[in-house]
Amino acid sequence: MSLQYISPDDEYMSPIDDYSPDQSEELEYTPSSNRNNTSKSIATPQRSINKARNIPTESNNMPIRAQSTSKQILSNVLEQDWSISSPSKKKRMKILKQSIQKSDSKRDISPTKGNIDNITAKKFSNYHSESHPFVIKSEQLRKSLENVKNTEFYGIESLSPESKAVKCLEHLKSFSKDVKFTALHHLYNIVIGKVTDSVIEIILDELLHFLDKWEELDDEFLEYMLEIIGTIGPHPMSIEKLPLMISMIIHDETSTHVNLHQAAFSCVFHLGFSGVESLIKLANKEFPYLQAWVLEKLVVTNLVQRTIIVPALAQDALTGPGPIKAQAVSALNRMYSVVWEGGALPVLLALMEEGSVDRPLVACTIRACGQIGEQTLIKLLKQSPSGKVRMACAGAICWRVPTRPRQIEIRVVTESVKYEESLVPGTVWRYLGNIRPVVQDDINDEAILEINARDLIASLQRWVRRENRNSIGEVFPLLPTMPIINDTAIEEEQEISLQAIRALSRALKDDHPGVRETAAYSLGFIGLPEAAETINALIRALKDKMPQIRNMAAWAIGRLGTEAAKATTDLLILLKDEFWKVRSAACISLASAGPYAANIAIPVLLKVLKEGSINRATVAETIVRLGVQGEKIVIDMLNKEPLSNIILRTSIIKGLGQANVGNNNIDYVIETLYKLSVDRTPQIRKEALLSMKSIAERSKAKLTYLKPKTLLPLYIRYLKDPVKEIRDICVQCIVNTGPQGELTLIEALTxxxxxxxxxxxxxxxxxxxxxxxxxxxxxxxxxxxxxxxxxxxxxxxxxxxxxxxxxxxxxxxxxxxxxxxxxxxxxxxxxxxxxxxxxxxxxxxxxxxxxxxxxxx
Known part of the structure; x- marks a missing residue:
């Protein structure tokens, strides 16, 4: 996760970078102004001061923080039980759910979680799905079953698996398409259930006999058969027929049987090492179209990604020059749990320690590995002696890894493509995309990983030789030995674990100010419901001696909805802080507390509003968001304020634009804005129109006063306002009303x-x-x-x-x-x-x- 963050109001919420020399007690700390290049930290020359104060530095803090190597951390993580039925996992989830349920009744739902989930749903939709005819054509199979279930297949469910298989195999010779498809559907259900080897052999023997005359059979019929054979998996009978199945794959660009070729490919691939070896030999043939077709299918398989592509990227991330390292890590970051399955986690840990690649990018790549990645970052956050490493870990833990993320697009570049200098022999890959964590990408950002067909085939052949034990050479000789991960069935969760929440909460006490600031940001980014239990730790952080941490803690509290009410007193104290950004952050966060803090906060905020020690529009908005009481008080203040005090009046009108559209008092607010829209002062008219526009957009035309038929006459009248800015606002307002606005504009023009x-x-x-x-x-x-x-x-x-x-x-x-x-x-x-x-x-x-x-x- 990047250390940059998006605040509700950049003008007031950007991080403070004015640490004074006497406040900084760290030897290595990356100030907020340098966050785009965290690998270049600014060292504060405080060794003598720290020594005099007896403050431990990063080089001598062994008594405070246990030194752990990356191998020890990884070993600790791997020792944990990551199966779905893990007792520890069940316990953690149970505790988390209890803590959530306990405070649900008094807490608003934060916009954080919903917004993040909506964004990731758009950014990370799956891009590849294997051919699975029994799923894709389920509706067709259901109709076939309905047509014949009371005739040829009556009472079949009561038969033993062997008798059921024999009966279905007999029906494969039927002239009826419905009968044959229904028989294949029953055979598929038999195969995926618990069945003896003898039944499997009966089914395989008959299906493979049909394959001998595959050129005479219907494509759909063959697709279903191949799916059943592939589902059974490696078997001597199937492997014996591999040459026949390979012949079903061979085709050129003129073929009209693409689905059949794909089904044959999928079947061969599922026959284990022998099948994959046959596909690699086929890809080595001098048929350009077929070679490209086979390789494109292979590179999107988990096997090739974790045995060839991930190690190739890991090798270059470890041994390549600086730019290549960053590109390799960026590509790995977009491959998610395949990185862990490919055994590249130790490489990422080594990169975290040495700092040759931007640490937030590396940490985000570790987090993308799923639960293993999260736990690894938690261990690093707790045990790493480097403040920069801990800072990067704290920033990455808050990322919610999607349940089914969209991986990077992988393309195979063949010899027919124009020769590129960057794809010289031995390069294997080329990354085209942003050199930054995937979580920072926009929805429309695309990243591509180009794989050189020549080097891919060479790597696959080395892998085959190694698997056959005919060669002692490694597939990637420059890469250290990586652990072989056999169990890859790790269930992904979008929830942030209880361990991560508590690790971030502890990090708020870290001796490195950058870690404390980043931990506060991460908790605010996580939001409700998981971060609710950290409210007390964040309140303590409001008293931190560093203004950056106070600022960020106040912002994070504001992300916790009505939980912020618990911090009302402390936030009010921060309204007098010497740093204006801290004051603004505290003011904005008070708004999240809502009516729970109104009685205590409003008198103080009214005084601040008049004094102007915080941006008046921010203060007015906070008062309005505290509920009906705040709305009435600022409207009353607006009516009594002298007309000459334009700054205060416009600030209050801006604040009214955030009034609660679900409360009955909204009519009173709108009536006030209507009156102000005819004010003789242009600034007042402008802000009144903008506030009405804001309320109208949030109400979605459900309020009587803000329906198009009521607003359009007002907007048309203001199209002749002497102030161009007001006319432009009204034009945009009319356009936003939709078809009614278009008709109004046509009538006005003509x-x-x-x-x-x-x-x-x-x-x-x-x-x-x-x-x-x-x-x-x-x-x-x-x-x-x-x-x-x-x-x-x-x-x-x-x-x-x-x-x-x-x-x-x-x-x-x-x-x-x-x-x-x-x-x-x-x-x-x-x-x-x-x-x-x-x-x-x-x-x-x-x-x-x-x-x-x-x-x-």
Missing amino acids: KDSNHIVRAQAAKGLGLLSPGSFRTLILGLHDSHPYVRKAVASIIYKYYTVKTLMQEYMQKVTQRQTLRCAIREVLALPYPLPLGCNNLLKEFLGLLEEEANKEYTE
Whole structure:
């Protein structure tokens, strides 16, 4: 996890970087201003001061923190029972659920968890799913079963597995498709259940006999059979038929039986080492299309990823130059638990210790390994002697690993692709993407891992030779021996474990200020429900001597919903802190406490609002969010305040934009804003309109006063406001109301008597889809030059010939009308601006060209 964080208000919540020399008691600490490059820390020359004060440094803190090597930490983690039925896991989950249930009745749900889950759901959807006809075609099988269950298969459920298998195998010779598919479905259920070897051999013998004449059989029938054979797995009878199955895979780009080839590939792959070896030999053949097809299928399998790709990346992460190391770790970060399964965790621990790669990136890659990664980071956070390592661990623990993450896209680059210098022999891979933790990527960010086909085949062949014990050489000779992970059935959970929460809570007492700050941030990032039990530890952190930690602890408390009420007194004290960012953070967090803190906090906040020691808009918003009592008090204050005090009045109006839309008092708030929207002071009108816009967006048109039919007349009236900024706000508000707003803009452009209103309406139509182009053409006929100039400018700014052709390509009747309308505009006695004129002429030419084509046809 990166050490950067997103606060509710960057202006007030950015980390403080003004540690004074006498406050810093650490030899190595990365200040907030250097967070983008945590590998370059700024050392504070305090050795003599620390020695005089008897403060341990990183080099001599052995009595305080136990020294542990990466091997010892990994060994401790691996000793734990990670099975789903683990008693320790059950106990931890039980304790966590009890702590959550205990405080559910008095705690609001934090926006943290929901937002994070929604984001990860979009970012990490699975990109690969294997061919599984019994799942993909389940509806077809159900219909087949319904058609025949009372005839050929009546009473089959009461038969023994052997008798059931024999009966189903007999029905495979039926001429009815439904009967054959139903028989295969029953055979599949027999195979996945507990059945003797003799029954398996009976089924295999008959299915393999069918395969001998596969070219005469239906593709779907073969897909089901191959799935059953692959599900059974390695068996001497199946392995004997490998050459036949390989022949079913061989095809070129002209094949129309792709599903059958994929089913055969899947079946062969599931036949164990012999099957994989056969596929590797097939990929080595000099058939470019087939080679690429087989390799593309192999690289998305868990086996090849953990035995070839992960070790290749791990080797370069350990031995390559700096940029290559960072790229390798970035790629591993996007492969999740396969990194752990491929045995690369010791390499990541070594990188954490040496610091040659950005530690937050390495820590995030460890966390991506799942529960093993989380526990490893917890051990490091507790035992590592390096403050930088502990800081990186604290920042990564808070990441919720998705249950089924989307891995990096892996592409095979064949010899037919243009030779690239970066893919010289022995390189194996090339990473194309961001050099940063995956958790920082936007939803649309894509990362690609290119695998060189030549080097992939060479690595696969070395792996085959090693597995056959014909060679003592390693697949990746520069890589130290890595543990072989056989048990990879680790259940992923999106919940943050109780151990992680408590480790972060303990880290709030760490001797390194960077660790304390990052731990506070992580707890705030985790939010409810898991971090609720750390409220007392965060309250203690509010008294930390470092302003960064006080600032971050206050922010984290604000992420805990109404739990923040427990910290009301301490947060009020921080309103007088000497650092303005701490004061602002405390003020914002008080808002989360809601009505529980209103009686105590509002009198103090009103005094702060008048003094201006904290941004007044922030204070006013906090008072409003404390509930109805706060809303009424600030409205009363607004009505009594002199009109000349514009700063205070606009701050209160901004705060009213955060009023609770679910409370009956909201009508009173809206009525106040309506009155203020006609104020003679432009700033007041502007803030009133913006606050109404904010409330309207949150209410989703459910409030009577804020429905489009009520707001649109007000917005239209303000389209002729003398202040351009207010007119622009009203245009955007009208556009946001949807279809009703579009109709209002059309009517305003064509019928309103005020030329300013008509020009603003044209601007609003330009913000809509290209479908508004026809209406804007009418605006070019306007009698007022101001409107014509505005419309021409909007057409040139928002439209291109390409977008217009895409919009009207399928609308034949509208194209004819447009041709006539554009000709009329171009023939007008007054000139159009050059940009608009050229666009209309080019578009008209294309429309006429299309019309001529249609006429000719």
